[in-house]
Amino acid sequence: MASVVSDHRGADRDEADRYVSPTVRQSVKILVSGPFGVGKTSLIDSVSEIVPLRTEEQMTRQSLGVDSLMGVERKTSTTVALDFGRITLGGDIVLYLYGTPGQxxxxDHWAGLAEGAIGALVLxxxxxxxxxxxxxxxxELSDTPFAVAVNVFPDTPDIPxxxxxxxxxxxxxxPMTSCRALDKESSIQALITLVEHAMGSARLAGAQR
Ligand SMILES: Nc1nc2c(ncn2[C@@H]2O[C@H](COP(=O)(O)OP(=O)(O)O)[C@@H](O)[C@H]2O)c(=O)[nH]1
Ligand SMILES: [Mg+2]
Structure with a gap:
């Protein structure tokens, strides 16, 4: 059964970050998507100011052959619903991050999750x-703007x-970039690539109305 799991890094997060800063002028919803094991949970975990909420399910024999473990043999859980986190950029914009499985x-969940999102970072x-x-x-089916981040694992080949x-x-x-989902600064840069693209797309759509 799916469960909400607590966060092992909880104690490291700054108490002061628990509340949205009064300097924030804009809040946006962002999706973080990608296939099983690509690093969605890791990326949200590394950047989030709040203890991320995640619903996961332990891998079982039933998921063998459904979620491929090739390349991520040490992974023991699979996200069944979503990850949720929050990060403030530049003091005035807050991103609400929704990690969504791409399988x-x-x-069926996509339409609801994508509603109101300014864009998706696809890992x-x-x-x-x-x-x-x-x-x-x-x-392709959705009209959500997206940017792509290659998540670099230690044995990732160097492909332009x-x-x-x-x-x-x-x-x-x-828009293409690469990141290391376990690294906060690198993950933030990938999110900035998406936000710049998505906000540019939103301005363009506004100007065309
Ligand atoms: N070395 C390394 N491992 C990573 C990186 N990103 C994710 N992982 C590992 O890959 C596995 C799958 O990551 P996870 O975030 O759970 O993938 P998800 O299914 O997309 O949420 C986990 O064991 C992570 O620790 C990375 O950038 N570098
Ligand atoms: Mg996950």
Whole structure:
């Protein structure tokens, strides 16, 4: 059964960050998506000012063959619903982060989760790119702006980002970056890439109305 799990880094988080800063002028909803094991939970965990809420389920024999463990053999849980965290950027904009599984069997949840989101950061693992195809099929169906971050694991091959665009058959103007989901600063930079793109898209849509 799915459960809400507590956070092992809880004690490290700053008490003062528990409340949204009074300097915040704008709050936006962001999705963090990608296939199983790509680093969604890790990224939200590394950047969140609040103890992230996550609903996960232990891997069971029933999930064998459904969620591939190739490349992430040490992983013992799979997200079944979502991760939720919060990060304030530049003191005046707060991002509410919703980690959403990209597997096809969760697509029914997508419409609800995407509602009100300014954009999605899609994480990819270049060691198993084919597992991202379903996520990008979903992005194509949705009109949510997105940026792509290659999550770099220790044995990730060094593939230029423009080759990743080609391999994933993405539009050539897709904002691309790489990150290390376990590293806070690197994860924040990936989120900034998305926010800049999504806010640019929102301004453009506003100007065209
Ligand atoms: N070395 C390394 N391991 C990572 C990185 N990101 C995620 N992992 C590990 O990969 C596994 C899957 O990550 P997780 O965040 O649970 O993936 P999710 O299914 O997308 O939420 C976990 O064991 C993480 O510790 C990374 O940037 N570097
Ligand atoms: Mg997860």
């Amino acid at each position: 096809r069997r969760f697509w 990819v693992d270049t060691r198993r790119l084919e597992e991202s195809f379903e996520v990008f099929d979903q992005m 980002l423009d080759q990743v665009v080609v391999a994933l058959d993405l539009p050539t103007d897709t």
